[in-house]
Amino acid sequence: MMSSEWIRKPLRFVPLLFILILSTSFSQLWAEEANFRARAHHDLSTVNSVEDVEAEIKFGKTIAARILGQFSLYEDKSLHHYVNLVGNSLAINSSRDDIQFHFAVLDSELINAYSTPGGYVFITKAAIRAMQDESELAAVLAHEIAHISQKHIVKEFKIKGSEKSATAGVTRLLGSSQSSTKVLFTKAVDNAVKKLLSVGFKEIDELEADKTALLLLASTGYDPNSLSRYLGRIKKLKTSSHGKHKPTHPPTNTRINTLAHIARSEQLDNLKFPRVAIRFAKYSLK
Amino acid sequence: MKKFSWLLALLFIVPSITQAEEFLYVMSARAKLLESPKFGSTTIENISKGVKVSAVEKKENWYKVKHNDKTGWLSRLSVSSHPPIKRSRRLAKVDEKMKSRSRRRASAVSTTAAVRGLTDINRTRVNNQDRMDFVALEKLDSQVYSEDEIFAFMEQIKD
Amino acid sequence: MRDSSLFLKQLLFVCTSIIFFHSAQADEFHYNNILVGDRASGLAGAYVAVSDDPSGLFYNPAGVVYAQTANISANMNAYTYSRTKYKSVLGGQDWIRTSSALVPNFFGITQPLGPGTLGFSYAVTDTILEDQDQTFNDIPRAGTKYTINFNNQDATNNVGPSYAVAIGNKFSIGLTLYGHFRNQQQIFNQSFDFAEESPDVYHWENTYVSLSEKGIKPILGMIFTPFDKISIGLSIQKTFLFSSKLEAQSSCAGTFLTESTAGSTCQPSEFNRSEFSNEEEREFPYIINTGFAWFATNKLMLTWSLWIYEPIHETKNPLFNTAGAIEYYFSTSFAIRIGGYTNLANTPDIKENAVNLYNEHVDIYGATLSFSHFTRTSAITFGAAGTYGSGKAQVISGNSLTQDVEYQGLTVFLSASNSF
Numbered sequence: 001m002m003s004s005e006w007i008r009k010p011l012r013f014v015p016l017l018f019i020l021i022l023s024t025s026f027s028q029l030w031a032e033e034a035n036f037r038a039r040a041h042h043d044l045s046t047v048n049s050v051e052d053v054e055a056e057i058k059f060g061k062t063i064a065a066r067i068l069g070q071f072s073l074y075e076d077k078s079l080h081h082y083v084n085l086v087g088n089s090l091a092i093n094s095s096r097d098d099i100q101f102h103f104a105v106l107d108s109e110l111i112n113a114y115s116t117p118g119g120y121v122f123i124t125k126a127a128i129r130a131m132q133d134e135s136e137l138a139a140v141l142a143h144e145i146a147h148i149s150q151k152h153i154v155k156e157f158k159i160k161g162s163e164k165s166a167t168a169g170v171t172r173l174l175g176s177s178q179s180s181t182k183v184l185f186t187k188a189v190d191n192a193v194k195k196l197l198s199v200g201f202k203e204i205d206e207l208e209a210d211k212t213a214l215l216l217l218a219s220t221g222y223d224p225n226s227l228s229r230y231l232g233r234i235k236k237l238k239t240s241s242h243g244k245h246k247p248t249h250p251p252t253n254t255r256i257n258t259l260a261h262i263a264r265s266e267q268l269d270n271l272k273f274p275r276v277a278i279r280f281a282k283y284s285l286k
Numbered sequence: 287m288k289k290f291s292w293l294l295a296l297l298f299i300v301p302s303i304t305q306a307e308e309f310l311y312v313m314s315a316r317a318k319l320l321e322s323p324k325f326g327s328t329t330i331e332n333i334s335k336g337v338k339v340s341a342v343e344k345k346e347n348w349y350k351v352k353h354n355d356k357t358g359w360l361s362r363l364s365v366s367s368h369p370p371i372k373r374s375r376r377l378a379k380v381d382e383k384m385k386s387r388s389r390r391r392a393s394a395v396s397t398t399a400a401v402r403g404l405t406d407i408n409r410t411r412v413n414n415q416d417r418m419d420f421v422a423l424e425k426l427d428s429q430v431y432s433e434d435e436i437f438a439f440m441e442q443i444k445d
Numbered sequence: 446m447r448d449s450s451l452f453l454k455q456l457l458f459v460c461t462s463i464i465f466f467h468s469a470q471a472d473e474f475h476y477n478n479i480l481v482g483d484r485a486s487g488l489a490g491a492y493v494a495v496s497d498d499p500s501g502l503f504y505n506p507a508g509v510v511y512a513q514t515a516n517i518s519a520n521m522n523a524y525t526y527s528r529t530k531y532k533s534v535l536g537g538q539d540w541i542r543t544s545s546a547l548v549p550n551f552f553g554i555t556q557p558l559g560p561g562t563l564g565f566s567y568a569v570t571d572t573i574l575e576d577q578d579q580t581f582n583d584i585p586r587a588g589t590k591y592t593i594n595f596n597n598q599d600a601t602n603n604v605g606p607s608y609a610v611a612i613g614n615k616f617s618i619g620l621t622l623y624g625h626f627r628n629q630q631q632i633f634n635q636s637f638d639f640a641e642e643s644p645d646v647y648h649w650e651n652t653y654v655s656l657s658e659k660g661i662k663p664i665l666g667m668i669f670t671p672f673d674k675i676s677i678g679l680s681i682q683k684t685f686l687f688s689s690k691l692e693a694q695s696s697c698a699g700t701f702l703t704e705s706t707a708g709s710t711c712q713p714s715e716f717n718r719s720e721f722s723n724e725e726e727r728e729f730p731y732i733i734n735t736g737f738a739w740f741a742t743n744k745l746m747l748t749w750s751l752w753i754y755e756p757i758h759e760t761k762n763p764l765f766n767t768a769g770a771i772e773y774y775f776s777t778s779f780a781i782r783i784g785g786y787t788n789l790a791n792t793p794d795i796k797e798n799a800v801n802l803y804n805e806h807v808d809i810y811g812a813t814l815s816f817s818h819f820t821r822t823s824a825i826t827f828g829a830a831g832t833y834g835s836g837k838a839q840v841i842s843g844n845s846l847t848q849d850v851e852y853q854g855l856t857v858f859l860s861a862s863n864s865f
Contacts, residue, residue: 040774041819065418218325274445
C-alpha cells in the first residue's frame, strides 16, 4: 500500500508557490535579460566566421540582382555619389565592418527603400523627393542599415557558412546533424511557424530596426527625430491601399509613437543635432 | 566536514580568480569615447577600429571602458566582444558561376520575404519570375569610397 | 543417504525459485540506473536547474527555453557494463552476474515554436543485458554438479514531445509527455545432477518470462531565476501504466517432487509444463526533483540536485537521491565535467533471520567524468561513469539466508550535439 500522505500535504502548497513565483517574475517583465547561462563555448557560435559572411554576401547579391532587374537605376551620378556618402557615414558607425555597403537610387514613383543581406540598400527617387533634409535621408538609410547590422534576414533564413572542422565531421558521423528525423521535424515546424507567425517575427524586427536606426543616427551626428518627421510626412502623401498584403510594419501612428518612446528612453529627444538641410538642397533632386 | 569546508571555500574563491577581465573590440572605423553615457556629451578621444578596450560596466546601450589611461563610454553599436574580421575581398566581384547557378536554380526563398522595405504601403512585389541584372550589380559593387572621403563628408554634418 | 537427499531437496527447492523474484525486479530496485544526455551525464544527472539543451527535455523541460541557440539536436551512445557479486551463495561459492549493453540511449531535438520551444526526445532509462553461465562442481555434502544459464534482457524506453514557455524574465514552465515502454525477456535454465553418488537423481528446469509494459510518463518542470547567475529547478513526474503483461512458461523434469518457478509443482519422473500470466502493474512513485545551479562565470558552473521519491515496496519513509557536479571550461572550445551521485535502493533494509519480500538492498554510488570539445555548431563529449555499491540480498527466495552483495559498474559514453 502506497502511503501518499507525505506527498499530498506539501503538494497543496505548490499552487501557492507557483503564484508567488509568477508574481515576482511579472514585476520584472521588461527588465533587460542577463544572459548568465551562456557558457564559454557559445562565444564560438556567435562569432561571425568568414564563411558565414561570405554566405550572407552571396545570398544578398542574388536578391540585389533581382531588385536591379526589376527596377532601373535612376541616372544621376552626383545624387548617387551623395547617397553613398551619407549611407557609408552611417555604416561606418554600425558594427558591420565586415561587409561593404552599397547604396543605389531606383527610378520608381513609389516611396520606398529596401535592404538585402550583405550590404545592399536601395532607395527610390520618389522617397528622396519627399525628404526635406539630409537627416531624413540618413534616417531612412539608417533603418535599412539596421536590418543588415542586426542580421534579421540572416537569422530568419539561417544563412550560415558550412563548418569544415573535424569535430563537425565526427558529429555528422555520430548522426547528430543530418538525420532524417531532424530534417522532417524542422521542416514541419518551420512550415507551421511560417503560416502562423511570420507576421509576428517581422514586427519585432521592425521595432529593433527603428531603435537601432535612432542610435545610429545619433552616433553619426544626425538629428534622430528625422525618422518620425519623415514617416509622418509620407503617411499624408500616400494613398491607402494595403491591399492583400499582411502588414509587416505596424501602422504608422503606432510606429511614430513608439519612436518617440524610444527617443525618450534613450535620451535622444533633447539632442540638438543637425538636420543638414543646406547640403541636401545642393545634391538632391531638382 | 573540515575537508569539505575548505573545498567549499575554494569553490567560492575560484570564480573570482577565474573571472576573466572582459574585453571589447572597437568595430566602427572611429568610435567616440564619451564622458557620459549619452549622445551629445563631450568626446574624450576617438578610438580606431580593431583597438581592444577593457569593459568595466554596461548600462543599456553604453559600455564604460578603459583605454590606455582614459575611462569613458562607448556606444554598443561601435563595439563587439570579438575582433573585427577582414572584409572578404573574394566576393567583391560577382563570379560567372554564381550568375549561371542563380538562373538555373529556382530560388528556395521568396525574394519578397528576403527584402526588408521601409514601409508597407505600396510594397512592390519583387518576385522570382523577374530577371536578374548582374551587370548593374557589378557596376554598383565597383564603386568604393575611401575612409578619408567618408570622414571628410561626416565632418560636414552640420546645419 | 537420506540426509543428503533431504538437503538436496531443500537446496533444489531453494534454487529453482530464485529467478522469479530476484532478477525480474533487479532494476526495479533503483531509480538512477542510467544517466541520460551528453551534458547531463557528465554532470552526474544534477541537471534539473540547468536543463538548457536537449538533455533538459528529460530532466526538466522548462529549461529548454533558455537554450543559447534555437535549434539543437543531440544524441548519445553508451556502453554499460556491470558486475554483481553475491557472496557465498552456494556452499561458499560466489554467484556472479554480469550485464553489458551498448545502446544509443538518448536523442533529443529542440525548435522554437510560437511563444515557446518545442522538443522531442527519446531516452533509454534502463537497459540490462544480463548473463550468467556458471557450473558449480563442489557443493559440499552433495558432490553435485549444478549448472545455471541465465539470460535477461530488459529495456525501458521513453519517447515523446515536450513544450516549454518562459513567463516573464525569471520563470519558465515546461511539460514532457513520454510514452513509457518496457520490454523484458528472460530465460533461466538450471540443472542438478549427482554424477558419482546417485547417477539416477537429477533435476532440470527451464523458464521463459516475457514482460511488456505500456504507459505514459508526464514530467512537469519549472525553472525559477531569483537572482543573477542562480537558477532553481523543480520537476515532478510519475509513470502511469496502461497495461502490463507478464507471461511465463516453465518446463521441468526430475526425479523428485519440487516446486518450480511460478509455483506449480514438478512431478517426479515426468515431463512437466506450466504457463503463467499476470497483468499486475508495478508501483511507480511520484518523483520530485529539485536543485539549483550557480553559473559563477561563463567558464564555471556548479550544480546540485535532490530527488525525493514517494515510498514504495513497503518502505515507510521517502527515499532520497542526490547528485552534485562542476563544469569548467579550460577554453572556449574545451570543457571538463566532474560529478558524483547516489543511486540508493528503494527497498527496505534486509532483515536478517526473516524472509524479505523485496530481497535485495544495495546502495550504489557513482562518479562521472567527461570532456567536451566545442566548435561553432557542434560539440562532442566523451565520458565515463563509474559506480560502486554494496549491500545485502536474499538470493534464495523463501530462505532467510542472507548474502553480502558487491556491485561495480562502468559506463562509457560518446555523444554529439549540433546546433542548426
